[in-house]
Amino acid sequence: MKKRSKTSLATNIRIWIFRLIFLAGFLVLVFPIVSQVTYYxxxxxxxxxxxxxxxxxxQSEINRRLELAYAYNASIAGARKTGEHSVLKDPYSAEQKQAGVVEYARMLEVKEQIGHVIIPRINQDIPIYAGSAEENLQRGVGHLEGTSLPVGGESTHAVLTAHRGLPTAKLFTNLDKVTVGDRFYIEHIGGKIAYQVDQIKVISPDQLEDLYVIQGEDHITLLTCTPYMINSHRLLVRGKRIPYVKKAVQKEAETFRQKQYLIYAIWVIVGLILLLFLIWFKKTKQKKWRENEKAISQISHNNSK
Incomplete structure (x- = not known):
């Protein structure tokens, strides 16, 4: 009787260990899906x-705010003429990541955002926040302080930066899939503006020349770390201002929505398949353990006679 009791206890312990492993494995599998859907x-x-x-x-208040933003951008362009670039810093340096909330872009802020960036190629529509402090990079795209504000205009070059590889959000994870000729869009308090990718480069963190204003041109650069999960260099995807064509944008927006629905449908289906497989595996294991327990009990019973 004691042997049978000990065997049953050992079997129960194995079952509970398996249940815990099953639960941990399931949570590991579904966490990225759930967290990314939640972030979206x-x-x-x-x-x-x-x-x-x-x-x-x-509208008069919007115009006033935009004038302040244009004046700020004019000061950045003026600094470019005199060669004053020391204000630019790598957004992923320890100093920048520890920076707090910045004040320079208050004129554009609404609900803490200065706009949002839409990148159809990688199915991303992400809020933009002022500054590249880690607090901002954990929740969306940060604007690199010292570069032009993302409102467009002659002699401007805004830099927008975001993380790759966050478990909770895609952000710029797939930025390397953007190609020359792709378009992306910015929406700010004054409306929507369009850019077409004209240059893609990989630089070292201290190589900032490609982020400077080019006189007479209107650029926005999307910046993130590369290679993926190594982060020793910076990937720059630069866009040049093009006319905003509403019909073209609507077509891309519809494609964007369809891709989003398809992606999440695939994730849900994969999650359900994994769940069903784990349930089946769990039941199969438990059945096998019960059969082994029954066989062991029978042997113990026969030996006791």
Whole structure:
């Protein structure tokens, strides 16, 4: 009787260990899916809140804010002429990541955002925040302080930066899939502007010349770390201003939505398949353990006679 009791206890312990392993494995598998869906919903809600709040701002106030932004950009362009570039710093340096909330872009901020960037090629629509502090990079795209504000205009070059490889959000994880000729869009308090990728480069963190203003031109550069998970260099995807064509944007937006739905449908299906497989595997294992327990009990019973 004691042998049978000990055998049952050992079997129960094995079953509970397997259950814990099963639960841990399932959570590891579904965490990226759940966290990314959660981030997408949260960022989408933030962007909608930004758009809604902008509609409530009087046009004269919007014009006033934009004039301040243009004046700021003019000062950046003026510094370029005199060769003053010391203000630019690698957004992933320890100093920049520890920086707090910055004040320079307050004129553009609505609901803490200065706009959002849409990158159809990689199915991303992400809020933009002022500064590249880690706090901002954990929740969206940061604007690199010392570069032009992302409102467009002659002699401007805004730099927008985001992480790759976060478990909770894609952000710029797939930025390396963007190619020359692709378009991306910025929406700020003054409306929407379009850019077409004209240059892609990989630089060292202290090689900042490619982020400077080019007189008479209008650029925005998307910046992230590379190679993936090594982060020793910086990937620069530069776009040049092009006319904003509403029909073309609507077509890309529809394709963007379809891709988003398809991606999440695939994730849900994969998650369900994994769940069903794990349930089947768990039941099969438990059945095998019960059969082994029964066989051991039978042997113990026969030996006791």
């Amino acid at each position: 919903q949260a960022s989408h809600a933030n962007i909608n809140a930004f758009k809604k709040a902008v509609t409530k701002i009087d």
